Structure formats: structure tokens, C-alpha cells
Amino acid sequence: MAQFPEGTRFEPMSDIDRCVLFSAYNYDPKKPRPPKDPWSRDAFQLAIWHEDLLRLREEGLISGVTPISEREWELRRRIEMGWKPGVKYFTKDAQGNTREVSLPRLPEPPVEEDFWDGDPYTYPAFEEDGKESPLTITAAGWEVVTQQLAEQVELPESLPDLRKLLDNELYDHAVREVGIAVESALREVVGNDDGYGQKLVGEFISHLHDEVFAYNTMLKIYRLRLRTFFKFVRNPHAHRKIALTRSHALSLTAHALHLLSDIQQFGGEEERQ
Numbered sequence: 384m385a386q387f388p389e390g391t392r393f394e395p396m397s398d399i400d401r402c403v404l405f406s407a408y409n410y411d412p413k414k415p416r417p418p419k420d421p422w423s424r425d426a427f428q429l430a431i432w433h434e435d436l437l438r439l440r441e442e443g444l445i446s447g448v449t450p451i452s453e454r455e456w457e458l459r460r461r462i463e464m465g466w467k468p469g470v471k472y473f474t475k476d477a478q479g480n481t482r483e484v485s486l487p488r489l490p491e492p493p494v495e496e497d498f499w500d501g502d503p504y505t506y507p508a509f510e511e512d513g514k515e516s517p518l519t520i521t522a523a524g525w526e527v528v529t530q531q532l533a534e535q536v537e538l539p540e541s542l543p544d545l546r547k548l549l550d551n552e553l554y555d556h557a558v559r560e561v562g563i564a565v566e567s568a569l570r571e572v573v574g575n576d577d578g579y580g581q582k583l584v585g586e587f588i589s590h591l592h593d594e595v596f597a598y599n600t601m602l603k604i605y606r607l608r609l610r611t612f613f614k615f616v617r618n619p620h621a622h623r624k625i626a627l628t629r630s631h632a633l634s635l636t637a638h639a640l641h642l643l644s645d646i647q648q649f650g651g652e653e654e655r656q
Contacts (some may be wrong), residue, residue, distance in 0.1 A: 444524035532634035554632030
């Protein structure tokens with residue numbers, strides 16, 4: 384979630400196997416509404432497990448999610464599908480035969496004994512104070528993310544100018560410098576000296592698929608990480624000067640260096656094959 388700018392909202396799209404797929408929006412002041420087609424390849428999507436959502440909410444790092452029971456979650460899911468109590472539903476099989484749809488019984492509501500082994504409210508509802516609400520990172524959440532990333536910065540010897548820029552408080556230049564390094568590493572891996580931006584990201588993901596034989600889940604993760612990095616970090620800092628605090632600059636630098644390390648490792652894996 385913190386790959387997106389502050390103020391980004393996340394709209395749930397589907398909830399399967401206790402993992403919610405979200406569509407991101409409001410990351411651009413010019414486009415404050417959810418995308419017309421959240422399933423589009425050009426839309427930004429991310430998936431989060433139920434347990435992670437509830438833990439982040441408990442720690443006050445995100446808002447827009449409320450814990451509910453399994454019964455309440457299942458009941459809401461059925462209502463969204465058009466289910467009504469006492470109404471029979473039918474479907475047709477591949478041969479055209481009509482058969483009644485038999486839904487399992489709703490889970491029992493929580494009772495006192497259920498609390499002895501923990502909290503039975505382990506499912507998320509996307510609301511705040513009883514009202515439907517988008518998922519967002521709170522101010523406390525951004526503070527934690529920025530602090531933790533800033534503390535993880537390990538400046539590589541291969542980028543000697545980066546330390547000089549940070550020491551001289553040229554934070555915008557430092558982020559630009561590490562952004563150039565990420566883009567250069569991508570070019571080196573895919574073997575395209577002229578590639579840049581989102582097109583280069585696409586070439587890198589295709590390269591992982593065709594040459595490194597990466598799993599589909601990994602491809603989706605790196606596609607999101609790189610797309611958000613170029614859209615929200617690399618491109619803005621490449622084309623205009625942006626005022627940054629030291630902690631914010633360090634957090635952006637740490638994020639970029641993590642990406643750089645991963646990209647270089649993929650290049651090394653290809654050489655070993």
C-alpha cells in the first residue's frame with residue numbers, strides 16, 4: 384500500500400480464500416474516482432490477506448476496515464450476490480438441466496465460548512463507524528513506514544555520489560540518482576539501452592517470464608512494484624524538483640535500493656543458468 388502516494392484509496396474488488404483484491408485510486412488529484420474498469424491491465428491492483436488487514440487496523444496503521452464474524456461476512460457476501468432468505472435459486476448445467484442451488488447453512492453467530500480461544504471477529508468489512516469506507520493508510524501508518532524504511536538504508540559502494548548527495552541534504556537529487564540506477568539496471572538485464580519508463584517495466588516483466596521462468600505471482604508483485612516506482616517516484620523526480628525531508632528521502636532511497644538489489648539478482652540468476 385505504501386508504494387502509492389499519501390491519500391491513495393483502495394476499493395475492494397473480490398474476496399477469495401481470505402485474500403482481498405483491491406483497486407487503487409485517488410493517487411492522482413486529476414483522477415480522484417475509481418477506474419471505470421478496475422480489472423484493466425492498466426489499473427493498479429494489490430492483494431492483502433484478511434489477517435494482515437485486521438492486524439494493520441488493530442495497530443492503527445490503516446483505516447476503512449472493521450472486523451466482523453464469519454457469519455456476518457458470509458451473510459453480506461450472499462446479499463451482494465442477490466440472495467434473499469426463503470427464496471429458492473436455480474441454475475442450469477452444461478446439458479441445460481435446471482437444478483436448485485443449495486447453499487450451506489450460515490455459520491453460527493459467535494457465543495461467549497468462542498472468545499476463550501481468541502477473537503472470533505476475524506473477517507474484514509470495509510467500513511468505518513458503520514459507514515462504507517475506502518481503505519487508506521493513516522497518518523500513523525505513513526509515519527511508521529517512513530521511519531522503518533529510513534532506518535534500513537544501506538548505501539552501496541557502487542553509488543558513491545548517493546552518500547554525498549544525502550550528506551549535503553540534496554535529497555531530491557539523491558532520489559533522482561538512485562532512480563537512474565534502477566532504470567539503468569533494468570536496461571542492462573533486458574539488453575535494451577534505449578528503454579525507459581513503463582515500457583521498460585513491461586520488457587523486464589516479459590524477460591522474467593521468458594528467460595528466468597518466474598512464477599506468475601512473482602511477476603505480478605514486481606510489475607506492481609516497478610509500475611508504482613516509475614509513476615510515483617522515478618518520473619516525478621526526473622522531471623521536476625520536489626522538496627523532501629531527510630526521512631522521506633531516505634525512505635524513498637531505501638525502497639529504490641531494494642528494487643535495485645532484486646533487479647541485479649535477477650540478472651545474476653540469468654548468467655548462472
